[in-house]
Amino acid sequence: MSITATSPQPGKPQPGKSGARAARPGTERRTDISEKPVTWKVPVLLSALGIVAFIFFGLLGPNQTASFGLSSGGDLFQLPAVQVPAFLGGIILSVLMLGLAGYAVYLKAKDRPAPRWLPVTFTVLFLAAFLIWVVGGARTPSISLAGLIAGSVTLAVPLVFGSLSGVLCERVGVVNIAIEGQLLGGAFTAALVASMTRNPFVGLLAAAAAGALVSMVLALFSIKYLVNQIIVGVVLNVLVSGLTGFLFNTVMQANKAQFNSPPGLDNIDIPVLSSIPIIGPVLFKQSVVGYLMYIAVIVVWVGLFKTKWGLRVRAVGEHPQAADTMGIKVNTTRFWNVTLGGAIAGIGGSFFTLVAIDSFTEEISGGRGFIALAALIFGRWNPVGAFFAALLFGFADNLQSIVTIIGTPVPSQFMAMLPYLVTVLAVAGLVGRSRPPAASGIPYVKG
Known part of the structure; x- marks a missing residue:
């Protein structure tokens, strides 16, 4: 669907129309290649x-x-x-x-x-x-491939939620550097609220609200007050880290039983299906957060590429001026998309305290928000691509633990840097040209 249309000028050949007719069959592809030279x-x-x-x-x-x-x-x-x-x-x-x-x-x-x-x-x-x-x-040259894959998916859960948050934000033109803060805020809030209510599902909803709140601050300063989006994101990461660390030491540590002992979300096994080798534990033996991960990937992909809402979102991220002329409220669309992205990242943060372990610790997210940002780039700003990129990083993270157990001579430090090495190669062009939305990071001022 075209956002803008121009009337052809009489006597002037139109690109891609009269020129294409005059060309010999099969040369249209060659002409397109000449416009974008193939690199080495x-x-x-x-x-x-x-x-x-x-x-x-x-x-x-x-x-x-x-x-x-x-x-x-x-x-x-x-x-x-x-x-x-x-x-x-x-x-x-x-x-x-x-x-x-x-x-x-x-x-x-x-x-x-x-x-x-x-x-x-x-x-x-x-x-x-x-x-x-x-x-x-290795000293023991044997591993469980099924366990390696299942563990990789589990470790990738917060990365997937974080990368989906980045997709929703950048597709609408806002760079979301604050994914780390959204994950951390979601983890802290989930642990606190679930501990106080003794209900992990209430903690899950509170985590989404916390992530959305962090995103609202990002949206307010970057969209309304036109503050540099990257600077706001970095400041929010530091702010959330300091705030959660302070509350952890002053509130949670003082009364752990009441404020930092959340009930967990156990795995839900689907009968028969969960017993299928390899795919059973991956698809049919997950926690509520794990099942929500699959649902979120599908819903975000369908929403962005198969609905009118998604067309509007992508129009705002690619050409906000043209979207504005069509009656789309650019900054309103950006604000609510960024808020939705934060809520999704907050749910991912709840994984740390409601699924992985049963309490909150300082800096529990461990920089995974930045890995999620790398998965977003590796996945070419596509929900499905970001999902598989996050799985690759989860695979490298899980493999790092397994190689230590089986006694391989490969240093674990090398395994720890593998995801970042893959990211550098991907951004350098291994998977083709990665182009963010054209208006990503550019504030929009009407008029």
């Missing part, structure tokens, strides 16, 4: 990573057999463990990666962009080779 970023990155994989995961790979369990004792049926010779598996996967890199170079030589599936497939192969290399080189 993707071919060079894939080639470099392919060479690294071939050397470390292949030629220098361990000689043990890596074992990956697919089932647990309580599953509906048992699947045999997958046995992969680490050296041979690393060679095969790295050769496939080099083949994909070579194809990317070939496409660049033909001045054709790499299709989106190419870097995605390369990333999957790289992660598989890395996992085989890590497990194959």
